[in-house]
Amino acid sequence: MTEPDIDTVAAKLRHQLAEQLAATGWLRSPAWRAAVEAVPRHEFVPRFYVETDAPGLTTWVPVTPELVGLDKWLRQAYADETLITQFDGCEIDWADPQPISNAHPTSSSTLPTLVVRMLEDLQVEDDMTVMELGTGTGYSTALMCHRLGADRVLSVETDPEVASRARDALTSCGYRPRLRVGDGLLGADGSAPSDRTIATMGVxxxxxxxxxxxxxxxxxxxxxxxxxxSLGLVRLTVEDEHTAHGRFLSSDPSFMIARQQDAPESLGMLPSSDEGTTRHTRYGPELLTKPDSGFVAQLALPHARSFSMPGDDGTMSTYVLDARNDAFAVLTPDGEGWSVRQGGPVLLWDAVEQALALWHAAGPAEFGLTVTPDAQRVWLGAPGGPSWRLPA
Structure with a gap:
């Protein structure tokens, strides 16, 4: 008895993936379902890395047909997972791929759940045009080509090597959208305004x-x-060429940050043990990682980063540092609570507590975003409510 050919197996896996995405509630419309069932994701990820669940440093292992077998590679290609195709902006040596740790993913095929969720939220109609920022592997580009027609899709990718692979994969699948290599933050000057714009990178x-x-x-x-x-997924309605507004759809989804906006390598200077003033705080560092309070803390601290390390006595402290101005907050266990030591031109933990107080006082309320020529503000409840300015 002969083994089923790759196209037959892949078609079955696409159908199963569509069933799975529909069951989650994110894949809702027949047109997008038809695209998921038609576009061969495996053609866009002939080789990739997946994250392991091993303890310690985050580690990714390579997946290719040669390494794991055709069947396992194909099933992994249609799993609802993010498949990494590049680290630290460097090409992978596929002649001898090895596990990778202590690296920063910079290109991938995003998990299909998030892809279809964003495409559904885009609310396209048959005669619309779409500008995509971040071609990546080209898989989401292909879905849009299937849904709208390739001539209605324009996609911009900043990395020439990534763009070249995406072009080859799209062409081999019969899709020829307009593709550009350039800074996605600048869009695609010279093209007519699009009906819809979608970004597959965080900004x-x-x-x-x-x-x-x-x-x-x-x-x-x-x-x-x-x-x-991440602050999450937002959908904006454009009013004119300088103004847009809308609401956050979720605080969960996250993409790799645009390379041009990545954090500086230096975290800033560690404060000495005698710097700053110390007081009790009702909040510990766990609020930085919780879904809702973490969202609010990120708004309050747009330029800060945090990490934990033990002190001389072995006590683990969490540092929150702003590399722009050397402001700092150090959180240390204090009996059953926490103490915070702050210093610099801005009291970082005060800003977090004030933002949390506004959030709690508002009760159940949605967040939104208003973009104007002068500023971009995330607001709570309504445009006139409490707000936080995003970095330019």
């Missing part, structure tokens, strides 16, 4: 070019993020 604020290059009444779907965590 600290919405680039002005995206607003300008989306027609009035059009939508922008993107993920905002900071240097500590």
């Amino acid at each position: 600290r604020s919405i680039p002005a070019a995206w607003v300008r290059q989306t027609r009035p009444g059009g939508l922008i779907v993107a993920t905002l993020r900071g240097w500590m965590r």
Whole structure:
């Protein structure tokens, strides 16, 4: 008895993936389901890395047909997982791929759940045009080509090697969208404004070019993020070439941050043990990683980063540092609570506590974003409510 050929197995796996995505509630429309069932994701990820669950340093292992066998590679290609295709902006040596640790993923095929969620949230109609920022492997580009027609899809990728592989994969699958290599934060100057704009990279604020290059009444779907965590998925309606507004759809989704906006390598100077003033605080460092309070803390600390390390006596402290101005906050266990030592031109932990107080006082309320020529503000409840300015 002969083994089923790769196309037959892949078609079955695509159907199973579509069933799984529909069951989650994110894949809702027949047109996007047809795209998921038609586009061969394995063609866009012939080789990739997946994260292991081993303790210690985060480690990724290579997956290719030669290393794990055709069947396992194919099933992994259609798993609802993010598949990493590049680290630290460098090409992978696929002649001798090895496990990778202590690295920073810089290109991937995003987990299909998030891909289809964003495409559904884009609210496209048959005759619309889409500008995509971040071609990546080209898989999401192909889904849009299948849904709308390749001539209605424009995609921009900053990395020439990544763009070249995506072009080859798209062409081999019969899709020929308009592809550009360039800085995605600048959009695609010279093209007519798009009806919809979608970004598959995280940004600290919405680039002005995206607003300008989306027609009035059009939508922008993107993920905002900071240097500590993601702020989540936002959908904006464009009012004019300088103004847009909308609400956050979720605080969960996250993309790799745009390379041009990545955090500086230096975390800043560690404060000496006698710097700053110390007081009790009701909040410990766990609030920085919780979904809701972490979102609020990121708004309050747009330029900060945090990490933990033991002191001379072995006590673990959490440092929150702002490399721009050397402001710091150090959180240390204090009996059953916490103490915070702060210093610098801005009292970082005071800013977090004030933001949390505003959030708690508002009760159940959604967050939104308003983009104007002068500033971008995330607001709570309504545009006139408490707000925090995003970094330019």
